[in-house]
Amino acid sequence: MSDSNNTISREKFMAELERFRKGSVTRRHFLGVTGLGVATAVLGTAMPGLRPRAASAAESIGDRVVLATWPNYHDPENFKAFKALTGAAVDMNVFGSNEEMLAKLQAGGSGWDVFVPTNYTISTYVKENLIVPLDMKQIANYDVASFETRFAGPGTVDGKIYAVSKNWGTTGFAVNTAKLGKLASPTTWKEFWDMTQAEFSGRTMVHDYQLTTIGNALKYFGYSFNSIDAKELADAEKLLMKAKPHLFAITSDYQPGMRSGDAWLTICWTGDGKQLNRDLPDIHFVLGKEGGEIWSDFYAIPKSAPNPKAAYALINFLLDPKVNAKECLFHGQPVADKRVDALLPPEILKDPILHPAAELLNALEFGAAVTLTDPHRAELMARFKSA
Amino acid sequence: MQARHRTALFLLPAGAWFVTMLVLPLVVVLVFSFGERGEAGGYSPAFVLDNYFNLPARWTAFQNTLTLAPVGTLACLLIAYPLAYFLAVRASEKWRTLLLVLVIVPFWTSILIRSYAWIFILGGQGIPALISAMGLGDIKLINTPFAVLTGIVYGYLPLMVFPIYVSLERLDKRLLEASADLGSPPWRSFLQVTLPLSMPGVATGCMLVFILLMGEFLIPAILGGGKVFFVGNALVDLFLQSRNWAFGSAVAVALVVIMLVTVTAYMRLTSRWAGGRDDLSLM
Numbered sequence: 038m039s040d041s042n043n044t045i046s047r048e049k050f051m052a053e054l055e056r057f058r059k060g061s062v063t064r065r066h067f068l069g070v071t072g073l074g075v076a077t078a079v080l081g082t083a084m085p086g087l088r089p090r091a092a093s094a095a096e097s098i099g100d101r102v103v104l105a106t107w108p109n110y111h112d113p114e115n116f117k118a119f120k121a122l123t124g125a126a127v128d129m130n131v132f133g134s135n136e137e138m139l140a141k142l143q144a145g146g147s148g149w150d151v152f153v154p155t156n157y158t159i160s161t162y163v164k165e166n167l168i169v170p171l172d173m174k175q176i177a178n179y180d181v182a183s184f185e186t187r188f189a190g191p192g193t194v195d196g197k198i199y200a201v202s203k204n205w206g207t208t209g210f211a212v213n214t215a216k217l218g219k220l221a222s223p224t225t226w227k228e229f230w231d232m233t234q235a236e237f238s239g240r241t242m243v244h245d246y247q248l249t250t251i252g253n254a255l256k257y258f259g260y261s262f263n264s265i266d267a268k269e270l271a272d273a274e275k276l277l278m279k280a281k282p283h284l285f286a287i288t289s290d291y292q293p294g295m296r297s298g299d300a301w302l303t304i305c306w307t308g309d310g311k312q313l314n315r316d317l318p319d320i321h322f323v324l325g326k327e328g329g330e331i332w333s334d335f336y337a338i339p340k341s342a343p344n345p346k347a348a349y350a351l352i353n354f355l356l357d358p359k360v361n362a363k364e365c366l367f368h369g370q371p372v373a374d375k376r377v378d379a380l381l382p383p384e385i386l387k388d389p390i391l392h393p394a395a396e397l398l399n400a401l402e403f404g405a406a407v408t409l410t411d412p413h414r415a416e417l418m419a420r421f422k423s424a
Numbered sequence: 425m426q427a428r429h430r431t432a433l434f435l436l437p438a439g440a441w442f443v444t445m446l447v448l449p450l451v452v453v454l455v456f457s458f459g460e461r462g463e464a465g466g467y468s469p470a471f472v473l474d475n476y477f478n479l480p481a482r483w484t485a486f487q488n489t490l491t492l493a494p495v496g497t498l499a500c501l502l503i504a505y506p507l508a509y510f511l512a513v514r515a516s517e518k519w520r521t522l523l524l525v526l527v528i529v530p531f532w533t534s535i536l537i538r539s540y541a542w543i544f545i546l547g548g549q550g551i552p553a554l555i556s557a558m559g560l561g562d563i564k565l566i567n568t569p570f571a572v573l574t575g576i577v578y579g580y581l582p583l584m585v586f587p588i589y590v591s592l593e594r595l596d597k598r599l600l601e602a603s604a605d606l607g608s609p610p611w612r613s614f615l616q617v618t619l620p621l622s623m624p625g626v627a628t629g630c631m632l633v634f635i636l637l638m639g640e641f642l643i644p645a646i647l648g649g650g651k652v653f654f655v656g657n658a659l660v661d662l663f664l665q666s667r668n669w670a671f672g673s674a675v676a677v678a679l680v681v682i683m684l685v686t687v688t689a690y691m692r693l694t695s696r697w698a699g700g701r702d703d704l705s706l707m
Contacts, residue, residue, distance in 0.1 A: 136465075136665045143466045143667065165464050239564060245650055247665070286567050286649030294649075299548040299566060410464045415666030416481075422661060423485045423653045 098125050102347035105130045105138060105152035107334075108290075109308065110204075111355075112367035119354050125347050133289045134246045135409065142167045142339055149339050150348035153203060156191035156333045157248075157404030163194045168337045170197040175349035178356040180376065188333040188373035191403070200335035201352060204370040206307030207393065207401060208249050208330035211291075213301040215319040216240070223302075226256040226325035230280055232302065238283040242291045242303040247418035248404050249304055249330060250277070250287075256327045263405035270417055277421045287422060295320060311369035311390045322390045328400035333373065450680075456673035465667025475674035482675055485658040488644075490682075492569065492654070493637040496576035500633050501626065503577060504584035508625075509618075511585070512592035524589075527582050535579055539646040542578065546571050546647065567649030575643040580636065584629040591625025592618070627694040631687070638683055655679050 102125045104111075116127040130149065132138050135158045141147045143165070154162060162168040173179060179201050181189070192200035210229050214222055220236055223229055233241040243250045252262040254273040264270065285300040294300035295313055305313070310322030336352045338345055354360060358376040365372050365381060371391045372378065378386055386392060408414055457475055462468040511523055530538060544550055546565040556562050565571050595618060603613040641656030650657075655675065662672030 134665060136667060139465065140664045140667050143462075143464075161464055242649075245665075281651075284651065286651060288650050293543065294547075297544070297547045297549050412461055412666075412668070415465070415668065419658070419661050419666045419668075420481060422650060423482055423658050 098123055098347040098350050099344050100124055101126055101128055102150045102344060102351050103128045103130065103148055104351065105132060105141070105147070105149045107132060107153060109312075110153070110368055110370070112363050114367075115355065115360050115363055118360070119351065122354070123347075123350055125350070127351065136247070136415075139167075139409065142341070145341065147339060147341060148343060150342045150344045151336055151338060151351055153334050154200065154337055155404065156188075156335070157406050158409050159191055159200050159335065159337070160194055160406045161409050162337065163199055167340055168199050169340050169342075169345075170199055171201065171338065172349065173198060176201060176353045176356065178353050178358075180374075183375045185373040185375075191333065192335050192337075200337040201356065202373045203334040203336050203355075204365075204368075205331070205333035205373050206370050206391075207324055207398070208253070208304065208306055208332065209310065209322055209324040210253075211295060211303050211305035211310050211313055211320050211322050213295065213298070213317075213320050216301040222321065222323075224323060224326055226253050226327050226329065229302065229325065230254065230257045230276060233280050234283050237302050240285055240299075240301040241280075241283065242286045242288060242294055242300050243280075243284060244291075244304050245287050245289045245422070247414050248408055250421075251414055251418060252404075252408075253304060253325070253329055254280075256325060256329055259327060262328060262330055262402045263408050265407055265411045265414060267413070270413055274417050274421065277417075278424060281421065281424060307391060308368050308370040311388070314390060315369075324393055324397045324401070326397075326400065328402060331398065331401035331403055333403075453673045453676050456669055457677045459670040459673075461668040461670055465669075467669040470670075475671045476678075478671060479674060479678055482655070482658045485653045485655045486678075486682075488569075488653055489638060489640075489655045492572060492576070492644075492652075493634055493640075496573055496580070496637050497630050497634045499573060499577050500580050500584040501630060504581055504629065505588055505626070507581075508585045508588035508592055512589050512595070513618075527585055531582065535642060536646075538579070539575055539643055542571070542575055542647055546574065566647065567651050569648070569652050571647040572644050572652045575647040576637060576640070579643060580633045583632050583636070587628040587632065588622060588625040591622045595621050623694075631690065634690075635683065635687065638679065638686075 104127055106129060108131050111129070116129075120126050132141075135155050138152060138154060139158065139161070142149075142152075142162070159168075184202050185205075188205040189202040192198055192202060210223075210226075212223055216237075218236070220232070223232060229241075243253075251270070251273055254276050255262060255264050255269060257276055258269065258272050260266070260269045260272070264273075286294060288294070291300070291303040291305065292309055292313060295303055296317065305322060307322070313320045314322055336355070338348045338352075342348050355364065356374075358374060358380055361372055361374060361377045362380040365377060365385070369391065456467050458471050458473070460468050460470040460472060460474075507527075511520060511527075515523055543566060546552075548564075548566070550565075552563050552565055565574075599617050599621075600613050603617050604610075608616070639656050640654055641660050644652045644654045644657055645660075658675055659672055659679075662668050662675060
């Protein structure tokens with residue numbers, strides 16, 4: 038990457054990235070003109086940990102590694118490079134909520150080697166004895182000092198590292214400002230829910246995910262995003278039930294609705310906010326003033342992993358700063374690793390969607406472990422959906 | 425004696441399959457339905473009836489399923505019958521095979537992908553845009569019960585067409601000639617000869633579609649936007665999101681019981697309707 042900065046200016050790189058993302062140029066053109074193609078080709082030589090073993094890797098780590106992750110969260114080119122290096126193909130399973138991942142692991146026989154849990158779930162996985170403490174010797178690319186503690190911290194439980202930091206981000210909302218008319222652009226969760234029941238009736242989407250949908254309904258009343266207080270949850274339920282007839286949809290796959298213009302407002306994660314705004318500048322990503330969620334995702338290895346050796350190899354590969362920088366450029370979610378930031382174009386680090394102002398970030402809360410297992414929140418969400 | 429041993433031997437694979445794939449899972453579901461939600465979700469052993477008392481909490485899901493499954497079956501029937509009739513009676517030999525293949529062609533692609541295509545057809549830039557451009561006002565189609573019904577008819581139509589086609593195709597054309605010779609106008613021949621003789625196909629098609637619809641969850645999830653909730657969706661939710669396996673099992677048991685009752689009643693009714701004939705299972 039640092040080499041390619043010599044041959045292509047940062048502005049030019051961003052312009053090419055935009056063109057590639059909008060589909061006006063092919064991946065081949067993009068990789069060629071930016072030098073990333075060459076970078077990929079020489080990646081092998083840049084990977085001291087893996088290079089010497091590359092020749093015999095096929096028999097040493099097997100030919101397949103199963104990864105359970107989230108949508109649009111990996112650069113397929115990196116997986117191709119991993120296969121070229123180790124001989125193991127990455128078999129990807131995509132999920133929409135942490136609850137779904139937990140359910141699969143609890144049921145047993147998931148077959149996953151690596152999965153991507155969010156901060157608030159890790160202590161539960163440890164308590165339920167579903168994940169293993171990581172052998173850090175096999176993840177040489179993980180450098181604790183380079184990672185921001187507030188994002189990487191939740192991976193450590195009882196002094197043992199069970200999960201290593203992948204990305205972090207926020208949960209706000211995306212609003213199509215072209216549809217506002219005379220309305221002022223909303224900046225709070227109060228406005229989000231009020232507009233939903235008035236001017237934007239039939240145009241709003243909420244996640245099919247208890248943490249964010251209940252959490253941001255709680256924010257309407259100024260309660261904690263993580264509340265499990267019976268009275269506060271009852272208030273949130275009343276609001277959700279009142280809003281339900283006005284919703285366009287309850288779904289975590291909200292990009293299509295926003296892109297087609299059917300929906301104008303949605304609860305939204307950083308990466309989706311970035312992607313929507315990039316393609317449709319009228320769509321703005323907003324962090325509610327009252328607060329909401331800040332999250333960080335991790336790589337972890339299930340106890341039942343059929344191929345832990347390949348799991349370690351994959352995690353180590355993806356945490357290589359060069360590979361991780363490519364991942365970040367692909368999905369637009371910020372990384373907590375200083376070494377990766379140093380490789381990224383400064384535009385990315387200044388982007389207000391990826392890196393919001395400090396005062397907005399301060400109001401945000403990390404999801405709390407109790408929300409994952411609290412039966413009242415789970416049943417509230419289920420009642421809201423089946424009403 | 426030896427013949428009986430041989431029979432038992434031949435039935436062994438089917439019997440083993442029946443026990444492990446049908447009886448065992450059902451027993452597990454039944455046992456779970458009396459249990460409790462585990463601390464972190466899942467199942468913890470107990471013997472309580474709470475889950476059954478809690479069933480009314482999913483009343484809307486049962487209501488949606490019990491309305492849209494019969495309505496969907498009826499809509500399928502009304503559209504499939506003329507199509508099957510045309511294929512079996514009117515279409516020339518030359519075209520018939522091709523047309524039949526065209527009915528099956530959609531099955532070559534996953535229903536998931538085809539349902540996604542309907543999101544765009546029914547979405548704001550699809551049919552509603554067309555209607556609005558013609559000056560007929562603004563309508564919303566996607567994420568409504570109508571969208572779910574459209575998806576249901578689209579997805580299940582072939583399952584209705586084929587049984588009806590088979591029964592119409594077997595129809596002895598000489599009966600229609602005889603009917604005409606005896607002075608019956610075509611509409612009367614249809615009502616008194618063709619329709620009754622095709623009833624077994626209709627009954628089979630309706631049963632196939634209805635049973636599958638009662639367990640449907642994909643089409644409501646995709647075309648209903650999470651707002652048109654079937655029992656199937658409630659089950660997916662209970663097992664994969666809120667992880668209350670005990671309550672989920674109770675909902676599943678309730679669904680199985682409702683199915684048994686409706687299907688038994690339906691079979692009684694249709695066998696009486698078909699005049700005691702028992703060749704309902706043409707497929």
